[in-house]
Structures are given as C-alpha cells and as structure tokens.
Amino acid sequence: SKSIYGFTKLSSELLIKEYSFLHNIKYIINRVALVSGPWQFGKEEQGFVSLWVWRHLNLLKLSYIGFGGTGRAMAKRAKAFGMKVIAIDREDVGNSPEVDRVMESSEFRSFLEQSDVVSICCPLTKETRGKFDAKAFALMKDSAFLVNVTRGEVMSEADLVFALENGAIQGAGLDVVPREPLPSDSKLWALDNVVMTPHTAGASPYRAQRNIERFLSNLERMRLGEELEGVIDKELGY
Structure with a gap:
C-alpha cells in the first residue's frame, strides 16, 4: 500500500505557501524600485506604478490536475x-463540495485557459509524463502561476524555462523538478520568477509516526479481513 496521510496535508500547505511566496515577490520587486528609482507615475492608476500588479487571492481561480488526497486537502485550504x-481528473469522480467543479480529462484545454493558478497534484504515469509542455503553457494565461508538489517529470523542464523566460506564464512554485537533484546548469536556478524547495512538501517530524500508525491500522484491517487503505493499482501505476 502507499502512504498518503503522512504528507497529503503537508503538501497542500506547502502549495499555498509557495504561491503566497510568489505573491510576496511583488513586494521585493517594488521595494527595489522604491530604493533605486526612478519611480514611474501612472495617470490611470492615480499614483505610482507598481512593477508587479497586486492580485487578491479571493479573485483568483485555483485549478488542480489530480483529484486525490493532496488535491482535496489543498482545495479546503484554498477555499478558506x-x-x-x-x-x-482522469476518472469520472463527479462533483464535490470541496471544489466548484470537477472537469473531465477531455476538457484539459479549457481547464488551462481559465486558470489563474495551476497546481499539479497528479501521479506520474504514461499519460501524465511531460503533460505540461510548450503546448500546455501556451494555453495558460500569461498572468498564471504553476505550482507542482507531486512529480517533476509531469513537466518538460526546457518548455517550462522557455515559458517563464518569455512571459508565457508569470511564475512557478516548484517542490519537484524533472531532474532531482537539480543540476547546477539548470536555467531554473537563474529565474527570478521561480520559487523552489528540495522535494520536501511531505517533510515533517511526525511523518514516521504517521506511517507507523497507518501500517498498524492496515495490519489490523488485514487481520479482520477488511479492505486495506491506500492499495496501489498496478495497472494505473499508483
């Protein structure tokens, strides 16, 4: 079986934190402008021009690919x-009170086009490997952010770098990358609109204890002849 409860909540919390950190980069950029000058005055804004326009979270649409434990936990926090x-999701899971709508996999284009923050919460499979490529980034808003806390190989590193360098998307928060550890020659290191953490979304001093509790719970279920939690589907690969 797989361990999900040990890091599902932690991954979802990091996702929100990484987007918030990207949001706060705007403060840093404007602080640099404040100190270095010259300031730019905008007539329409009736004040000085911000180098990165502020956006309120409650006006944004957060969209995530993968309606599993991480996605559901994240949705609850985003709703707050x-x-x-x-x-x-690839499966017909139906709508849920945790989200405004669950779309079908055939609606991927529309999914990307309407999203302000796209979160990758899906496992790595034959279908998802490299799913976020140049075509996918071209469909996203140029003001959109990408956040990935599950599997780096779902993204094309070269296409992601190109999208970030050329303004196809505004920024990315990455706990995972296609190559781990990320080599020093990766262009991702030099991008100011990228926040990265070293695949630590599920890190917690309580993770080992939770895994033990999960194992003991499944051991008891096996003894009683009950269905196990977190059983891996070998056909699907997760």
Missing part, C-alpha cells in the same frame, strides 16, 4: 482564502 477552485 475565498478562491474559486476547479479540478480535473
């Missing part, structure tokens, strides 16, 4: 910020 939340 007043965000509109949609999801897309």
